[in-house]
Amino acid sequence: MKAVTVQDGVLSVAEVPLPAPGPGQVRLRVTRAGICGSDLHVRVHAGASADVAAEVGYPDFMRPGHRVVMGHEFTGVVDEYGPGCRRRWRPGQALVALPLIRHGHDVHMIGLSEHAPGAYAEYMLVAEDTAMPVPAGVSPDLAALTEPLAVARHAVGRGQISRRDTAVVIGCGPIGLATILMLKAAGVRRIIAGDYAEGRRELARRCGAHLVVDPATASPWTGLASSITDVYGAGLDALHRLRGVPGLPWWLAVRAARRLATAGVVVFECVGVPGVLEDIVTHAPIRSRVVVVGVCMEPDTFRPAMAINKEIDLRFSFCYDPAEFRETLHLIAGGRVDPRPLITDVVGLDGVADAFDRLSKPGDHAKILVDPAQG
Template identity: 75%
Template structure:
């Protein structure tokens, strides 16, 4: 499936030949990512940002690109210099990065590294990981998007007792819910305007699911988080009054010790999974004091928020993008050990000739979450 000037079409291309340290995979499943939907329409915006951070080979609209960076496949052939770690036919997943000489390329997002919307593709042997026995390809292919969510949750430093709020229940928002619940977070509030996505949020384990057009997710956090400046200041004064009433007690030492044990005001951990201008400002304005906000949604356009509001409320604003190799492997094994069940994410499978229609369907934010591509499906 080749993308060119925003149009997707099936084409015959030469079978890839693995170079040094590379493995050719026979693709069994590939996931359609939300970022693929964005770059199909306007890849040049992402390419400009990628160039600014040192990667000049991100795809552009005028190029012909085979996309697909969420995948699993079977080992088919090795290039020179490989250690040949696995027998032919072994199912693997891999980080979507590959070396050509001294250069590193993003698989499925560059002409230099064709992706998984194809029958065969190349990966780096060092970046590949065997799929545990018994894990079907439909679930193994979800390793990459779940790893994005796993990294985002780690960025949020979420404790089990922290209330968590997920704004936006598209594929990544749903994956964040799955990871939060797999890690034992007790109270997860999910918010989305789409009825279909709200149903999926319930299926993924959210404790509270709201339609923000009808009710506020922030009102579902209970009485713990602080929501006003007088309340925050009053908490400090009340603690000071109580501690000073104990004769001989150094109140400053007691207060410091209590803070180390987690006492005192504590905000929510909020995951922005929408990627639309204005959402960060809405979260900064509405979230409880001392919240941690993890921005997972990829907003392709400039955005604004009020720093003075974030400062007054001591909001931590963090951005999350990818994952490291250990997180990728940990995610794979969370799924293999059934610590989390990502099956609610799976809402369709298409062949290569169905990819263009699947892109259109996913862009409508209806019942679908993750549509997989089986390149051998006719």
């Protein structure tokens, strides 16, 4: 069968063996695959990515010299079952699946290891237990976006954002746009987005951002940030008024006010390049929650003293759990999330290398999908 392989950063279409499903595995005929931002990173930073993966306990992440079929965002139809399967679905049933598969006792990351070929291919293997049927009426284009949207759903959950909070999304690439979609689905009433690329700013508007800014000409923090003296001054004014009420236990009033605190700001860092985190810590309002979603592959720094003085709550978001994955699929199926603005092109296997090059230059593109059947 045909597949796109990557080795030492070079993408090429090659003939590879048709995979045979093992125990508990299902072979899918791939109908769509998404090109992920992490694929772009790993193509040029495979060594650094593999070192981090090894440190957290996964030694088989792709490294320089490995020949890997990438693609961990996908949908396909049932082609063949391996031994020991429950055969839950008929041949031809459309499925999505978590990008994890077990070979013997070892668990592998699909599309990111030479032991688990991914979806830039005509066929691929998934674990039957991780697969989920695509609801009727959901196109392959939309089903393939389940995985990146699940990443965004998890990130929004990590932010513990309420409808009355203000969300600030820094970076409107695919993961930033997916985050905007999930914030909108969560009912957040004020979503501010910032990106230097005009095309991506327009996509952010289409995804539901209420205010979109070009950081080169405007600040996403306008009207949000206040100085520490303003905060202290407001506190002293409130304390003066409370202590002027005879017999009032002012400390109880302060506790009550803390419980009824006004809406806050939750920031989603969706860029993943050095310097962005420091900029956010410097300019975000006092007591903001910052959720880091963008994958920065280089060492970075920020000033802890600044974060401490402002009591910034810094969180990191990586993946999702199986329930979040299923919930995302059904949000798409039910129309509560419309990811169509993300899709800016569909290419065949022979167009994958060019698509990687286009996506590596921020511009009008967000999510380019791969259709292995397209000539």
